[in-house]
Amino acid sequence: MAPTRMRPRPRGTDLLPAPSSWAGEALCARVGRPGDWYPDEDDHDATAAAMEVCGRCPVRDACLEAAVASRWLEYGIWGGTTRADRRRIRRNRKNAARKAAAA
Numbered sequence: 001m002a003p004t005r006m007r008p009r010p011r012g013t014d015l016l017p018a019p020s021s022w023a024g025e026a027l028c029a030r031v032g033r034p035g036d037w038y039p040d041e042d043d044h045d046a047t048a049a050a051m052e053v054c055g056r057c058p059v060r061d062a063c064l065e066a067a068v069a070s071r072w073l074e075y076g077i078w079g080g081t082t083r084a085d086r087r088r089i090r091r092n093r094k095n096a097a098r099k100a101a102a103a
């Protein structure tokens with residue numbers, strides 16, 4: 001069996017807006033290399049591989065919410081989403097809040 005590479009802490013969690021109680025359960029802290037979550041935007045295979053790991057991660061929802069809330073986590077795959085996905089989520093939430101306020 002190949003040895004599991006360990007990282008001292010999940011990448012970027014020092015940039016989160018609030019202490020991340022979920023970071024200790026981050027699957028990306030236990031598999032792969034930190035660079036695996038920062039694929040080139042046109043590298044679809046690498047993006048899919050990172051997203052596959054996120055899909056099995058027990059703290060995916062918390063990771064996604066932290067990434068959507070923090071502009072510091074703009075780049076890379078977080079919570080199974082790309083930068084474009086998170087921009088879309090922010091835009092949709094902003095539009096929904098505007099509509100709710102106008103109603």
Ligand code: SF4
Nearest residue numbers: 026028054057063079
């Ligand atoms: S959802 Fe993905 S990026 Fe977030 S902690 Fe889990 S494996 Fe890491």
